[in-house]
Amino acid sequence: MIDKLEMFIAVAKEGHFGRAATSLGITQPTLSTGIKHLEEQLGVQLIFRGSRFGGLTPEGQTALIWARKIVGDTRQLREEMRFKRHGLSGQLRIAVIPTALTWAAKLSSRFSDAHPNVRFTILSRTSVEILSMLDNLDVDAGISYLDNEPMGRVSTEPLYEERYMLVCAEGSPFAGRSTVGWDELVGQKLCLLTPDMQNRRIINKNFAAAGVMPEARIESNSTVVVMANVEAGDWLTILPEDMANFLAAGKRLKLVPLSGAESAHTVGLVAPYRDPHTPVLGALLREAKRLSAVN
Template identity: 55%
Template sequence: MIDKLEMFLALARERHFGRAAESCGVTQPTLSSAIKQLEDQLGVQLVFRGSRFQGLTPEGLRVVDWARRIVADMRGLKDEMRAVRSGLTGVLRIGVIPTALPMVADLTLPFTERHPHVRISVLSRTSAEILTGIEALELDAGITYLDNEPLGRVTQVPLYAEHYRLLCAPGTALAARAQVTWAEVAGVPLCLLTADMQNRRIVNQHLAEAGAVVAPSVESNSTIVLVSHVLSGRWASVVPKKLADLFTVGGRLVALPIVAPEAAHLVGLIAAHREPHTPILAALLEAARKAVD
């Protein structure tokens, strides 16, 4: 039953029989047969069938919720028994908003020192993708904003407050200033993260409160792209302090505190609100709490 539910969840995620079979490491006929057997066991049709995948039935959509809970509990049980037998092992998948990537090592370093047999996969994701990934069991945890947009029912551990800097090249218009206001930021050519990023929505909010609306000529979902454009001297960008600190060493770039107001937003670790957590996830949450002690 568990294997069939895993395959059903893969089909619900991929919405394509071939891709779902590939993600499960089975042939397409094997996956199709498993879904049909699951339908027979539950006594309902789960998938609209045709020459290709046509969606889930209403019953199928309901079964997705049950399947996620059952599969998550089974994975947790297996992890706990494996931990009892041989200590913490396995892979921990963490989705991280791009602006928080510079601080991930502050968490993963002490964790891996304590649990050397756990492999960590750090994946850059938007805040929305992190929530979706945790719900769909594709991510074990996420590092995202805690106080700006609804998170739903999740376990939270605050890590740090994100403060903002205008990142610019030496010799540009504002580079010699000690600090700048949000209104002044709006007056320089900007390259910013794309609108699907929560950081961009935060920046837009503070600029709007200063009476400005900005249409940047360059947008990207990569902070490296933003920094490369700032290095040209033609653009500036608004980035978190922790990110700015990486690129101001040696004086290649300048980072100016943004005030009026000096905004701060809380970033932290989140995980599905499930008790008990798997041993690996419980250990990660403990490491996060110790990181801010």
């Protein structure tokens, strides 16, 4: 039944039979047959469908909660048995907000040094996407904001607190300053992350708290793009300190602290709540705690 539950989870996630089949590497007829057999085994209709996917029935909504739990528990059992046979090994999939990718590298590097038989897949995603991927069992953990969006029932380990920096060219009027106020950026050529990024929403809140709302003339979901624009011209961007330092290294750029911001936001490791965690995920949470820069 586990394979059929995984099919059901994929259909609920994709909202489309064809895309769900592709994500599982099977044909659409095989998927449809699997869902039909699952409905027969459970004695209820799970999905409204005519010529296309029409959403989950009320019974399907309830079944989805159980399907995620059963599949998650099954995967945990497999991990436990692998640990008994081979020690810490396998694959960890982690989704990370773009501004925390340097911390993902620190965590995965340290963990890999201690546990070389564990492989990592690290994906850049928004905070909203990370929560969805955790719910759908698409990743094992995430690195995201811990205090700025509803997280649900999860295990967390704080890693660091964001401190925002203005990034400008060496010739900018702001380059020699010790600090810059958020309200001083009105009318400046700003290149910022897109509004779907939680980092951008936090930046907007800081501007609003200062009584202003400057316009970003260039927006991107890539930190590399916003930094490249600053390097190429007289643009300004705002990034968390660690990511700004990493991207500005070796470039003719200056980082200036922004003053008058709201209290710092905590970023950390997020994992689905389980008691106990799989051995690999438990070890990752402990490593995050050792790495943490949060007092």
